[in-house]
Amino acid sequence: MLSPQDQLTELVRTLETQQHVFTTDPLLITEKLQGEDGKPIQKLHRRASRIDSNGALAQVLGKIDGRTKGIMVIMSVVWCISGFLGLFTLLQTNVVNFFYVLVCLLGFHTIMLAGWLIMTLINQGKQSSNWFASFVSPSYLIRGKDDVTLAAVNLYERQLQHSGMRWYLGRFSHQLWLATLTGMLLAIVFLLIVRQYSFSWESTLLADQTLIGLTNMLGWLPSMVGFSVPDSTAVIESRLAADAMSLSAARQWAGLLIGSLLMYGIVPRALA
Template structure:
């Protein structure tokens, strides 16, 4: 059995397309969680995608598109039921049934589409059956939002790896035909039970002997399943020149239903089962291609050996002094206060801190952020206060970093420092974005008065 499900590969491909369109996603905390795993790189890529999808709501988007795709299928199935009812009603008419025209009405379009489906295997794949493409088109139309449009494209990409899309769309098409044929047969049984019909062959130029051969040939397979097949005498009596008795009409009814059952319903049902089996086989062989250009940098970042492998040569002397970016990390179990995106002129700390609170200072570099994330991953942080400058615009990167820090602390509060003018205008934007990221209004503070007691000195 495969270690990962179709949904795992689907999420991974959707994330790959998303990063191709809108650039890399902030994942520093997630990489710390999975980098040292002993699993293959392809499994790490899938694990990273699952964590990001859960954090950013991408998994919910895929679930919504899946629900819309199922809705599209059931809508098409409902239309197929009405089509089957109409097909059977038009084939039987009001009284006398022309058997040749009835067969064309019941099996003609089905036979043509089935032959075209068989012939499609003789040519390169170009998109699948008409009904399958209609289902895919309808599912795309129901998608809303930029990520939702990537979900069906990712679905197509992963199934195209092993020709699985052809078999899935074929299964959709055969499934719709099964519903249509079943509805047609049920309608025929209801009409034949409630009304009186006569059956006959009608022709001007064909001899009666030709109808004998056609009837017995068509009825051979249904007869093996117990359906009646008319004798030569009954066929000759149904040429329109004579009137057949009630027993003959019952035999013709059984023959017609048997023909639709075997050459319509059962044929489509067998094809549906074949396509589902082939689709399942294709899904079992889905793999992540770690050699794709989109994964080139990610593979290196997911490899544990990329962090530190020792010194292979002495470093040259520095020509200029560098600012020390190391943090004074807190001991395990200490509450933390940290500043993000604060102005260098802003006073720090913004207020007197309790003796039990560890001051991590302002984070001014990427190295400091990674160092703090790594520390919080290894240590228990019971409470965290993040101080932000409300005069800055809350971009996606800083929101992701705040969320990553929050996921590593038992409790998180955010203090939005606001002054006058432009900071006041952006304060509401900060609140909206943070609430969209999952923070409660009780976690957001505009003034020191609402901060939790553990932060400030008494």
Template sequence: MTELTPLQNLWLTEAVRLREEHAGPLDDLEANRLARAAGGDLAGRIQRRALWLAERDGLTAALRHWLQGARLAVLLMAALACITGAGMAFSALGNGLGPVNIFWALGTLLGLNLILLLSWAVGLVFAGEHGAALGRLWLWLSEKLARDAKAAQLPPALMLLLQRHRLNRWAIGTLVNGLWLLIMLSALIMLVLLMATRQYDFIWESTLLGADFFAALTDALTAVPHALGWSAPRVDMIRVGLDSDYNRALVRQAWAIWLVGAVLIYGVLPRLILMLLCRWRWNRGRARLHLDLNLPGYAQLRERLMPSSERLGINDAAPEHLHRVESAVGAEVSEGALLVAIELDEQRPWPPALPKGVSDAGILDSRESRHRLLEQLTRFPPARLAIACDPRRSPDRGSLALVAELARNAAATRVWLLQAPQGQALDAERLGDWHVALQRLELPFADCAPMGWLENGHD
């Protein structure tokens, strides 16, 4: 399975947020527990939660299908761009049976490209979030080629994520200018091939305009190519016609070189520069992408993913005595027995059969449940407390801090390290970590149910 990129992680996180915003909260108890167990800051936990939900609900597979469709859409659009460019060259030069109006050919090759380039640039500067038809076409094709109903949630999430960081303009700009670069390169290559295999005579014709106008226009268009060392037709070549005695082979060659240079400099190079600029801005912006934790969907997760026990030191370096258990509860003020579990899987049946006089405090998997139980223990401390833990999970500092806090509110405490469900095995190294951690806490522990101890005070 291919590892997801940071952008794809953020993309899936945003898709999950939008899904919950429109359809309501998802069943996320296990996702929250796994995110809390992994630790880290709030943004990292939100991403881990979202990625687990996306994997469970098929959204990760839908993303991979959508990306396959997106790549295929780009290939199809690139093929269409190459065909379009070749068609422009054929349209500009014709079949070679008649003379070619040089300025009509130039307008055919550059006119639409320059108009759309100016339109894109003006929209980028003044409209800010300018959307291009080619960009919308790519999104539409990507969705159709993905053939996954769940992939329909992904394009809106991507657009919102990019718009929030003003990156959509550079993503669309890279696509648009890249496709037009292919069009102009294809036109240029076909132009050279046609001129290399056919003989074209170039003329200028106009009912309203004279030779002086075309001479001035040619000089203006030649300024940049000439500065770059590109040869251009002289004024006397512009003024001559086909009926003159001027060297027609020399005229044909001069106009052909001028036309190729104009397409290269005014058609290919601007699109290449703009595509590289957009790509550079896209790469810079993508590296700075992050979650906006102020969004309502993310702000609501803070209480579930940053539990209160972490105030005891899950994120900061802790001294050796942080989790030491020093119970202040005396035998004379405590009574009864209590069994409590910490973050168990939903598949595990709970609670087990309890002897008479032993109460079940349920499963602690949220900040509210922890607060509620700790408040109860403060008012009514039990004489005996058994804490059930799943040793398949790592003994992170948050869990150990909670175990220590619970033990401080009971006269006597034992930890029950549960057996793995049928068909599964415990990781020996992780189980050893639990043994070491509980020994440091100076708490007795066992892998069998301490029911006799809970009921009678002895095994």
């Protein structure tokens, strides 16, 4: 997206081509700027700001921008709540299958993140989809048939067609995923504080030593930042575990669950 000052400058240029009558005469502003110092782009910005002396153009642009950001905030809150409620529903039993819950937390998220990376490499330089531009058209956010409003809406729609818009849309997608994962993290921390859980794992084909190695591999990154990782005793104890699991073993699994969500979910999304 263009910066607010660039948007104002482009809006003034567009309105000039449409013979719009401004509050301040553009010719007088241009004559005064000829004797001033500054780079050409700085003079263009200054010219646009002075032509919009009453701030009417900037107000229309600000209204569209504010409503767009408001929708993003509302959607992020909804996604965060949905993540919280989804995990809250998942962890209603006292005995939790650790690897099943971990796949529910990070499985689809990891696939989508990998898909985004692949599509980013494939679609370099290509324009964003036209259907998305029509779906998020600013004409839905602001009413008005005057030439200023129509020109401002057209300006935003042209930006949606720009090849760089996919980075802006990608950032919004990551923001929603991050909100969902944050909601899940809040649910995990809340439930681990108010409830006592036992963690288990089940497998017909995998032996104890295989799961010990898998757990150590999974816990390498979380352990680097201080999260606990179940030792071999805790892993063996957790096979088909019942409610009688020791508190120390349960805390080790809980630490690995929180650490995995942070290091393999939230941190990669925040970096993306």
